[in-house]
Amino acid sequence: MMRNPTKIIGIIAALSAVIFYACSKYQDPPKADPVNNGRHYCNDSRAINYNWGFPGTPDNDTCVYPVDSMLGAWVFTDSVFLPNGNLQQVQTRNLNFTSTEDTILTHMAVAGWCPGAPVYVTIDKSGLARVDSVFAGGQLLCTTTDTVRGTFLKKTDRADTLDIDLSVSGTGGATRHKGMALRQ
Secondary structure, X not given: OOOOHHHHXXXXXXXXXXXXXXXXXXXXXXXXXXXXXXXXXXXXXXXXXXXXXXXXXXXXXXXXXXXXXXXXXXXXXXXXEOOOOOEEEEEEEEEEEEEOOOOOOOEEEEEEEEOOEEEEEEEOOOOEEEEOOOEOOEEEOOOOOOEEEEEEEOOOOOOOEEEEEEEEEEOOEEEEXXXXXXXX
């Protein structure tokens, strides 16, 4: 019995195609181009949001710097404590935070504590601003004998609040100023 050569060639061709397709290398499906997906990210290592949203298009207009979180006017409810822990008074202070330089984006001046004498602070990426110490006791404050030290803390979970804890020493004695400031 003779077999039809056309059938045999067809079967061999079909088997060859199946084997060739089954043995070809797998390729991942194409991925979306991150440049064209509309996401932008900050590419400045000084920023709080450095590389958030990566991959995407680098766009430093989206950067948020440490000073940005505190800039502006704040109303501080200041509880003043004596060294023995007794509450001396509660007062309200209007504080204004301004940036003092353009290169590092971490230095600020806090006006409103003393007339004409700002308190200078340095803020880090976590939102903690420390009073810059000029002398061993802290930074000069309202007079040539008063010094201040302490912190201003801007927590990320509370966008419009600032925790303040300062110690003031001078000829009139020592006091501690603690409280919360609200953004205006």
